[in-house]
Amino acid sequence: MIIDPGWGDLSMTVALFAVVVALSVREGLSVEKDLVVATIRTVVQLFFIGYIIKALFAVNTWYVVTGALLLMMTYAAKAGLGRMKRPFPGFYLPMWVGIASGTVFTTAVVTGAVLKADPWYRPDVMIPLGGMILGNAMTGGAIAADRLVTEMRARKNEIELWLILGRDYRFAAREAKREAVRAALIPTINTMMTVGLVHLPGIMVGQMLGGVEPVVAAKYQIIIMLMVASCVTVASSVFATLALKRFFTPRQQLKHWLID
Amino acid sequence: MICAILKESFSCKVEFMCIKPVIELRNIDFVYPPSLQAKEKPVFKGLSLKVEQGSILVVNGPSGSGKTTLLRLLSSMEEPGGGSIYFEGRDYREFDPPALRRKISMTPQIPVMLEGDTRRNLCLGLNKPAPDEALLSWMGRFGLEPELLGKRAESLSVGQKQRACVIRNILVDPVVLLLDEPTASIDPASSERFVKQMVRLSKERGLTLVWNSHDISVVGPVADRVISIDRICDDN
Numbered sequence: 124m125i126i127d128p129g130w131g132d133l134s135m136t137v138a139l140f141a142v143v144v145a146l147s148v149r150e151g152l153s154v155e156k157d158l159v160v161a162t163i164r165t166v167v168q169l170f171f172i173g174y175i176i177k178a179l180f181a182v183n184t185w186y187v188v189t190g191a192l193l194l195m196m197t198y199a200a201k202a203g204l205g206r207m208k209r210p211f212p213g214f215y216l217p218m219w220v221g222i223a224s225g226t227v228f229t230t231a232v233v234t235g236a237v238l239k240a241d242p243w244y245r246p247d248v249m250i251p252l253g254g255m256i257l258g259n260a261m262t263g264g265a266i267a268a269d270r271l272v273t274e275m276r277a278r279k280n281e282i283e284l285w286l287i288l289g290r291d292y293r294f295a296a297r298e299a300k301r302e303a304v305r306a307a308l309i310p311t312i313n314t315m316m317t318v319g320l321v322h323l324p325g326i327m328v329g330q331m332l333g334g335v336e337p338v339v340a341a342k343y344q345i346i347i348m349l350m351v352a353s354c355v356t357v358a359s360s361v362f363a364t365l366a367l368k369r370f371f372t373p374r375q376q377l378k379h380w381l382i383d
Numbered sequence: 384m385i386c387a388i389l390k391e392s393f394s395c396k397v398e399f400m401c402i403k404p405v406i407e408l409r410n411i412d413f414v415y416p417p418s419l420q421a422k423e424k425p426v427f428k429g430l431s432l433k434v435e436q437g438s439i440l441v442v443n444g445p446s447g448s449g450k451t452t453l454l455r456l457l458s459s460m461e462e463p464g465g466g467s468i469y470f471e472g473r474d475y476r477e478f479d480p481p482a483l484r485r486k487i488s489m490t491p492q493i494p495v496m497l498e499g500d501t502r503r504n505l506c507l508g509l510n511k512p513a514p515d516e517a518l519l520s521w522m523g524r525f526g527l528e529p530e531l532l533g534k535r536a537e538s539l540s541v542g543q544k545q546r547a548c549v550i551r552n553i554l555v556d557p558v559v560l561l562l563d564e565p566t567a568s569i570d571p572a573s574s575e576r577f578v579k580q581m582v583r584l585s586k587e588r589g590l591t592l593v594w595n596s597h598d599i600s601v602v603g604p605v606a607d608r609v610i611s612i613d614r615i616c617d618d619n
Contacts, residue, residue: 280493281495283491284491284495286480286481287489287491288484288485289488289555290481374459374462375481
């Protein structure tokens, strides 16, 4: 039995928001303004996307679904890089390709082999799953990007040593790349370790609230957890592999002036 | 405008001038690109230099004069903004950079050791580890005690690390060895021994040495040529 909250019910969540603001004021956190903006954005963005998805479900053509996903990828690459502490030149294309690879690979496996969506572009499957995968790929890519710059800076002497000894740039910077991908994966692995024990994921809770049998919800959650791990790994690996080249000149010299 | 000028201090063996240069720099311009930490930094303008095969070339000059930059250009770790560098008559740009760096090997002034023991660090440039006997023989020649072989490389003194780095470069079997202040952290007795070994090595293998030193009293006497780099400043 699905409980559909009415507009009045939804407005009751204002109480939650009031508590957060009150705490912020009392503790001197100075985040009230950000909280107000974030709340308004959450409401507007989610309603906006809710109506957009509703429209997409109705259209039901492969090119509209693919186009929507491509648009989302383009924005995700930009947003992922926007999360970096310090922007690095030339990262956009590696980030876009990384996110696209992670999203296409994972979505194809999940919708094609696991859920056997028919037709393959079924918007009610493709858009929510693709969006979720994209979001995780973006987060993984953003973590990898930040960590890659940090590692390249910290390992500058080591990387130059390998270059001096006649190794190519991929070999010289392989540890930095490994650390970047590892850092991107750690939050996902930590979540997978504790899921079901420490917390119930939002989607599983949402499905159960929507009337889905708990075991079925658990099955979906398993698919989602592995899906997240897969897209984060593919996205961060592809990104780091492509982004590595941006730290070197065509003559395989470390652009130390970009990381000094 | 700041740039470095190069002076020939003295040439000990005139006959070297007739030998084919192993490295030649023609009209090199070099500017360090601007970074977050520093502004654009011009270093060389129109620099030309020939390094003869099997010779010992000592580069002298004060700190910040561009000696290290010169070695980085020679080892292809920096790209000149103008001009060309030739190795055995061929433009650097014709070579695969890793292959070129195995032929022209540089020992940086600050020795870099990676995790692991000295054995591992000595063999970093090799595809498979060298036998201990060979490593111990090289260590003996450079005054490093045998027990250091199994010791954590990071725990070595700076002087020991510097010598270990030179051995690591020699094991790659380069044609030219670039040394950046290799005796800066070594005591006088060890410095003398180090210089003798390098001269011996140069003669044995026909190894060309380009040796940066701010103090030529140690290496000057064995040099075939000594050149000085001075910085001139001209605000106009």
